[in-house]
Amino acid sequence: xxxxxxxxxxxxxxxxxxxxxxxxxxxxxxxxxxxxxxxxxxxxxxxxxxxxxxxxxxxxxxxxxxxxxxxxxxxxxxxxxxxxxxxxxxxxxxxxxxxxxxxxxxxxxxxxxxxxxxxxxxxxxxxxxxxxxxxxxxxxxxxxxxxxxxxxxxxxxxxxxxxxxxxxxxxxxxxxxxxxxxxxxxxxxxxxxxxxxxxxxxxxxxxxxxxxxxxxxxxxxxxxxxxxxxxxxxxxxxxxxxxxxxxxxxxxxxxxxxxxxxxxxxxxxxxxxxxxxxxxxxxxxxxxxxxxxxxxxxxxxxxxxxxxxxxxxxxxxxxxxxxxxxxxxxxxxxxx
Numbered sequence: 001x002x003x004x005x006x007x008x009x010x011x012x013x014x015x016x017x018x019x020x021x022x023x024x025x026x027x028x029x030x031x032x033x034x035x036x037x038x039x040x041x042x043x044x045x046x047x048x049x050x051x052x053x054x055x056x057x058x059x060x061x062x063x064x065x066x067x068x069x070x071x072x073x074x075x076x077x078x079x080x081x082x083x084x085x086x087x088x089x090x091x092x093x094x095x096x097x098x099x100x101x102x103x104x105x106x107x108x109x110x111x112x113x114x115x116x117x118x119x120x121x122x123x124x125x126x127x128x129x130x131x132x133x134x135x136x137x138x139x140x141x142x143x144x145x146x147x148x149x150x151x152x153x154x155x156x157x158x159x160x161x162x163x164x165x166x167x168x169x170x171x172x173x174x175x176x177x178x179x180x181x182x183x184x185x186x187x188x189x190x191x192x193x194x195x196x197x198x199x200x201x202x203x204x205x206x207x208x209x210x211x212x213x214x215x216x217x218x219x220x221x222x223x224x225x226x227x228x229x230x231x232x233x234x235x236x237x238x239x240x241x242x243x244x245x246x247x248x249x250x251x252x253x254x255x256x257x258x259x260x261x262x263x264x265x266x267x268x269x270x271x272x273x274x275x276x277x278x279x280x281x282x283x284x285x286x287x288x289x290x291x292x293x294x295x296x297x298x299x300x301x302x303x304x305x306x307x308x309x310x311x312x313x314x315x316x317x318x319x320x321x322x323x324x325x326x327x328x329x330x331x332x333x334x335x336x
Contacts (some may be wrong), residue, residue: 010232010330011188015090015128017225018184019065022046027178029067029086032126032161041084045070049085064089068121085109085123088187092130094137100145101158102127125160130188135164165189178223179210187226191233195237197241226301232330233298260261275336290315293322300329 019025027044049066064087071082087105091098102125110120129135138144140159147155165173165188173185183203190196207222223246230237294314301308314322 010190010229011090013129013232014184014187014191014225016065017221018180019088020048021178021180022048024178024181024184025065025067025086025088027181028088028128028163029069031181032163033124040072042072044069053074066109083121083190085121087123087125088128089125090128090130094129094131094133094135096137097144098127099138099141099158099160101157101278103141103156125158127160127162128165128185129162130186130191132166133274134161134167179206182206183222183226187229191229192237193234195235196230197237200237200245201248204245208249215307224303227286228300231300238292239299242299289327290319290322293319293326296330297322297326300326303322304329304332311333 030038046067049068068083069084071084084188106123141156153296165185174182183206185201186203190199224334298308
């Protein structure tokens with residue numbers, strides 16, 4: 001059976017943005033590794049490596065993030081320092097050859113070490129999975145490449161830890177740690193679900209609780225990343241759902257230019273009201289009335305820094321033209 005198509009761009013965008021925050025990546029590693037393994041790492045030295053090892057032709061469909069961290073046992077100076085790489089990958093659908101894909105990335109990383117005249121470093125591959133079904137594919141290379149018993153000693157052995165969000169209880173997602181990691185995991189778990197609307201208040205509340213201690217620019221980036229992802233992936237969320245959740249979470253703490261500020265702008269009111277009326281008539285399972293689409297188009301245009309189309313010009317478009325315009329916006333890679 002062939003593997004299904006890779007995940008769409010919005011998942012990659014959110015994943016890459018979230019792990020661009022070292023505190024978020026550190027919290028993810030602590031969550032996925034055993035306490036004993038974490039104790040052997042000096043996570044204060046965690047550094048994101050700039051190079052990607054994904055094929056150029058797959059860059060819009062796959063996302064790999066590489067981190068280096070020093071082992072506590074390797075605190076000697078110079079080239080004798082002992083480092084570990086963490087290769088973090090995300091999947092929205094189970095893929096049969098994930099172990100082989102990770103091995104290809106690992107070999108490329110080791111080749112890069114050799115070109116840089118560095119020692120080959122241990123690599124720990126981690127997979128975050130947010131598909132609609134439980135992960136049901138191989139997690140070891142030995143399962144992908146089956147050696148006969150007589151040749152088993154020659155088999156390449158490794159297994160990748162996987163965080164299967166669909167099978168992880170919500171209380172575990174909310175475990176202590178980096179607040180944006182909690183939001184990232186909730187969004188990946190419920191991003192395409194009708195249930196997401198039930199979590200909006202809680203998600204933005206988590207951000208608001210840390211707002212006073214978070215740099216205003218970083219808070220704005222977090223909010224924009226979350227809203228762009230929601231608008232790009234969820235078919236039932238309406239702009240007024242977001243406006244209400246943001247108003248509840250940030251009643252008196254709104255930075256100019258943030259999405260919380262954007263969602264209050266007068267230019268959205270007409271589209272939100274139209275979306276509300278159509279949403280009542282069509283029901284949430286439809287959730288795709290023209291007013292809803294128009295509201296999403298305008299918000300995404302503003303978040304991407306593009307000229308915002310007027311209500312009149314958008315209303316002049318057919319339903320198919322509106323859906324095509326929204327799809328093009330949703331496929332863009334935002335500069336967050």
